[in-house]
Amino acid sequence: MWNFSTSLSGGDEELQDGFLDQSEGVGSLSHTQRIYGFAACLLAGVVMMFLSLIVFVKPIKFAVLFTFGNIFAVGSTAFVIGPMVQIKMMLDPVRIYATAVYVGCAVVALICALWIHSKILTLLAIICEICALVWYSLSYIPFARRMVSNLTVRLFDTEI
Template sequence: MDALTRLHRSLAGGDDEEQPEDSILGDTEGICSLSPVQRVYGFAACLVAGLALMILSLLVFIRPIKFAVMFTFGNILAVGSTAFLMGPSQQLRMMLDPVRVYATAIYGGFVVLALIFALWIHSKVLTLIAIICEICALFWYSLSYIPFARRMVSDLMVKLCDTEL
């Protein structure tokens, strides 16, 4: 078994044993016949494109509406890039896991709000507020994948913001 297959199985929540046909690999083989190497290439391409859009969005920071659109689409590409590694259904299951369902909903809500404020309402202030909230929600969502990270950040914020001496 090659290293990429082991990586895919560890990200998909499997182990090193052979996967049964009703597993995520069995589900995706009929729909998507990408090899593990092609999946890593797809992941890398989406991640690089998303990061490039987010970095390029800083060039148009003066124009908040263009910034919001570029940053948000880059953000979506970067987050969605992991679907190549573990499959879209497994990623959706992980995003809707009870541990991170609220973070996913808040992040998705701010993505939609940022695009609405930028594309339909054309409000620079509301767009920037939505982008800041989107970044915070993505940070909180990302912490859910690291054991005890949310608790440590929460405790740190309480200590930093504590006004009692």
């Protein structure tokens, strides 16, 4: 996916294909603009998630801020690698189920908060969303999900 190779024959040659050169679908954005977009989107997501903790006693506001914060944070990498690569990675067979559960939980949390207005259902959906986000994030770390699964078998005599 990312090619960090350099020519072995030239001593001071720069990287021919870098991480940012591989991004697809970000149009005519420069490398600097992509980094700024990534940082702004990630910062917006982190700020929203932090603000959600302040309004934790109001589950509906918490759910909306937390879910949109998650979406911004996860989507921020699309500026760096491109939206098509991001979608391809999310739909990779290794993480398709984790992606589906995460996106489903985020949608359910918003539905429970914005349309149903149920605090209990909203909190349950947020808990499921957090668990799904952790499981989705672990799919990017080699063998992490297997280690967590083995740990749960040992601790709780059940497998995830």
